[in-house]
Amino acid sequence: MIRPRLVSFVSTSLAASALLVSLALASSPLAAQEDRVVVHGAEVIGDPVTPHIFYGDVRDLPTAPQWQYGDEYIVNPRRWFGEDTSFFTPATPDPLLERQAQAAVRGVSSTTLFAFQGLDFGASPPDPTLDVGSGHVIQIVNASNFIIYDKATGATLAGPTALDSLGTGACASGRGDPVVIYDALADRWVMSEFSSGLAMCVYVSMTNDPVTGGWCSYLFGTSTDYPKYAVWPDAYYVTTNEGNVPPVYAFDRENMLTCGTARPIQKLVAPGLPGLGFEAFTPGDLDGPTLPPAGSPAYFMRHRDTELGNQGPMNPTQDILELWQMQVDWTTPANTTLTQLPDILVSEFDSNLCPPIGVFSCIPQPGTTTRLDPLLEVIMNRLSYRNFGSHQMLLGVLQTDIGDFEDHSGERWFELRKTGAGPWSLFQEGTFSPDADHRFMGTVAMDGDGNILLGYALSSTTTNPSIAFTGRHAADPAGTMTEPEQVLIAGVGNSATSRYGDYSQMGIDPVDDCTFWFTVEYAEGVSNTTTGIGAVKFDGCTGLAASLIFSDGFESGNTSAWSNVIP
Numbered sequence: 001m002i003r004p005r006l007v008s009f010v011s012t013s014l015a016a017s018a019l020l021v022s023l024a025l026a027s028s029p030l031a032a033q034e035d036r037v038v039v040h041g042a043e044v045i046g047d048p049v050t051p052h053i054f055y056g057d058v059r060d061l062p063t064a065p066q067w068q069y070g071d072e073y074i075v076n077p078r079r080w081f082g083e084d085t086s087f088f089t090p091a092t093p094d095p096l097l098e099r100q101a102q103a104a105v106r107g108v109s110s111t112t113l114f115a116f117q118g119l120d121f122g123a124s125p126p127d128p129t130l131d132v133g134s135g136h137v138i139q140i141v142n143a144s145n146f147i148i149y150d151k152a153t154g155a156t157l158a159g160p161t162a163l164d165s166l167g168t169g170a171c172a173s174g175r176g177d178p179v180v181i182y183d184a185l186a187d188r189w190v191m192s193e194f195s196s197g198l199a200m201c202v203y204v205s206m207t208n209d210p211v212t213g214g215w216c217s218y219l220f221g222t223s224t225d226y227p228k229y230a231v232w233p234d235a236y237y238v239t240t241n242e243g244n245v246p247p248v249y250a251f252d253r254e255n256m257l258t259c260g261t262a263r264p265i266q267k268l269v270a271p272g273l274p275g276l277g278f279e280a281f282t283p284g285d286l287d288g289p290t291l292p293p294a295g296s297p298a299y300f301m302r303h304r305d306t307e308l309g310n311q312g313p314m315n316p317t318q319d320i321l322e323l324w325q326m327q328v329d330w331t332t333p334a335n336t337t338l339t340q341l342p343d344i345l346v347s348e349f350d351s352n353l354c355p356p357i358g359v360f361s362c363i364p365q366p367g368t369t370t371r372l373d374p375l376l377e378v379i380m381n382r383l384s385y386r387n388f389g390s391h392q393m394l395l396g397v398l399q400t401d402i403g404d405f406e407d408h409s410g411e412r413w414f415e416l417r418k419t420g421a422g423p424w425s426l427f428q429e430g431t432f433s434p435d436a437d438h439r440f441m442g443t444v445a446m447d448g449d450g451n452i453l454l455g456y457a458l459s460s461t462t463t464n465p466s467i468a469f470t471g472r473h474a475a476d477p478a479g480t481m482t483e484p485e486q487v488l489i490a491g492v493g494n495s496a497t498s499r500y501g502d503y504s505q506m507g508i509d510p511v512d513d514c515t516f517w518f519t520v521e522y523a524e525g526v527s528n529t530t531t532g533i534g535a536v537k538f539d540g541c542t543g544l545a546a547s548l549i550f551s552d553g554f555e556s557g558n559t560s561a562w563s564n565v566i567p
Helices: 097-101
Strands: 038-040 043-045 052-054 110-117 129-132 136-141 145-150 156-162 174-183 188-195 200-205 215-220 228-232 235-239 247-251 264-268 282-286 298-304 320-327 337-340 383-387 392-401 409-418 425-432 438-446 452-459 466-472 483-489 505-508 516-525 529-538
Touching: 097 425, 110 483, 129 516, 136 174, 136 188, 136 529, 174 228, 188 228, 215 247, 235 282, 235 298, 247 320, 264 337, 298 383, 298 392, 320 409, 383 438, 392 438, 409 452, 438 505, 438 516, 452 516, 452 529, 466 516, 466 529, 483 529
Parallel strands: 129 174, 129 505, 228 282, 282 383, 409 438
Antiparallel strands: 038 337, 043 264, 052 215, 110 529, 129 136, 136 145, 145 156, 174 188, 188 200, 200 215, 228 235, 235 247, 247 264, 282 298, 298 320, 320 337, 383 392, 392 409, 409 425, 438 452, 452 466, 466 483, 505 516, 516 529
């Protein structure tokens, strides 16, 4: 086979210090929502970055050994910025539980195409991330080992391989927080991790073949944590956790797709209000074959729980979803804007799981006193965007305390819609918690027919950490999950560490626009956890003619060759 041929790597970092953030509010803090347009200036425009090019075959790279029970592993500490921990309000029952309890549950009308064990990991939390493309599935876990599967046959095509083996220089020293997304607009792959010095290493495939087609790696010299990525026509957008002044980045997608010199643009938002101390946004990631309207900005969201004191200035008493948009000007980058849109008012939710704030871990599991971290501070990975033509939508999930007993974790999901030039508004919201088990680490997506699937981790004093899912059809009553909960992979044993992943991930097969692929952590054996991968499809889904995008002849849902299917 062709051996890797390395090309010299040149990188220059962003400006050493960020500009001060300016904040322009409406004239009165009590101004009406429709009058509120908040624009935060201050950008850091990075110098051009020349990529390192990997021309070789990924199969020629050293295979990273799978972690085995008994092996040592690294526990990454939870990053905390030391904000006020005094906020505590006893939980009250979630106001949306009754709606879900009264929902008519239909019989199972989805098919689990497969469920199998994914990568083990050499670091805790595993932070599993996965996406599906025209012909491949890629999964990455912490310690940043990645594996490439053939989507049609299930064969392992390459890996597990260390992600930093594709890079050089600082990108040859990966540190974790991996991400993989598939760029369906270009039929390319994007992978990322942070490196030594917390810079971002971004790898873009040179073709639609992630095994033999080559990769371009970019080192963007930013101090970052918990990066999350989104595909948009004019940029790859990235959000990070960098304290209470969370930045939003735009990476030069057009040039990165040609392996050319690329620039990053960083915009800073206003300092966060008192509360969780983890102010990161989640970017809206494009799903489906229909582009956003021409010239559309990219969207970003975070939640605000008023009981924690972090309410928005216009809504001092009601919980909100905070919505922002970024409009990049690559010709004159200084003209790039990041604008806050009117807050979205939602039903009461409670992010005060695991008090006092900063303790993190309160989800029980059988056979041990070790409790698991539900990760409550952010809208979970991914925030899904679709354009149906008649409307645009944003779909997300966050963790909430159900309130029927102490620290009972459940899934609060929501769908926003925007019609024409009108504003974004709440279309539906719901809370899923059908019993005393804890549901956390949620991930959600919508298929081309408008059906929604919600995947998550499941655990309690009587349920070993497992992977489960529920769902709803597009025509079902708003705010309800009508598919009975199904366990994708039942856990055995428990986790020896409370760091039970910082995220999971669900994507949609771009060829049929119907099959949900997702990865979550689960327990396997005594004091051991691993990752699972599954694919689920709603019966009768027709999609939105996504096959028009591709001409490669790949067929979704062929699982006959999967040899490691878990019964």
